[in-house]
């Protein structure tokens with residue numbers, strides 16, 4: 226009897242596929258009777274376990290890029306593919322499901338609920354997802370430990386945690402649904418340099434251990450050493466675009482749609 230060996234390369238090939246890709250994405254906003262171009266033919270592919278940092282001046286389109294990647298905004302043109310699924314024709318409900326199952330978002334401000342302990346912040350997510358809270362306790366403790374919060378701190382409310390610790394809770398919470406894609410908006414803006422560096426180190430570590438395709442946007446070039454790739458947005462163009470003006474470009478293109 227002959228057996229066919231499983232190709233040893235199969236898992237590696239699967240891993241090398243992008244978990245997030247933006248293909249020639251345009252995004253505009255209404256601007257009086259014209260449209261303001263926030264993203265101009267932006268293409269980006271991020272593999273599992275890869276941390277891509279996007280830097281750029283204020284108004285260059287960083288938050289817009291994250292909103293499109295998070296499927297919160299629908300681009301005017303181009304495709305956004307998350308975990309192999311093209312989001313172009315999806316309804317708002319389908320995008321919400323995809324976001325819940327595949328995308329973790331770390332906002333600039335942790336937005337923790339003041340009356341809940343660190344552990345309860347994660348249990349609240351479990352509750353909202355319809356998961357059994359009792360079964361979730363061990364996982365909450367494990368996730369908080371993995372972002373460096375010890376037992377005593379896990380039982381503290383946000384006002385008794387430092388800014389860096391609150392950001393760690395924020396990151397653990399974003400990982401609850403085991404996302405394929407982690408989108409991080411200016412995570413260190415409220416922190417001093419040293420705490421900012423530690424949060425960056427944590428994000429790099431989380432990206433490797435959880436195999437997330439991570440995109441982080443920041444103003445702060447000093448924090449980019451931990452990223453696998455650093456890209457720059459200028460006037461809505463990712464890297465290499467002509468540096469012909471310092472402000473956003475205004476055009477009269479067709480309408481975009483903002484989604485919930």
Ligand SMILES: Nc1ncnc2c1ncn2[C@@H]1O[C@H](COP(=O)(O)OP(=O)(O)OP(=O)(O)O)[C@@H](O)[C@H]1O
Pocket residue numbers: 254255261262263281282283284285286287288289290444473
């Ligand atoms: N809802 C909106 N309506 C109209 N214009 C918008 C809207 N949101 C952003 N813009 C414009 O789109 C461009 C890109 O904005 P975006 O917030 O993506 O930039 P950013 O790089 O994240 O800026 P910052 O670093 O200051 O947060 C800017 O010119 C901004 O004024």
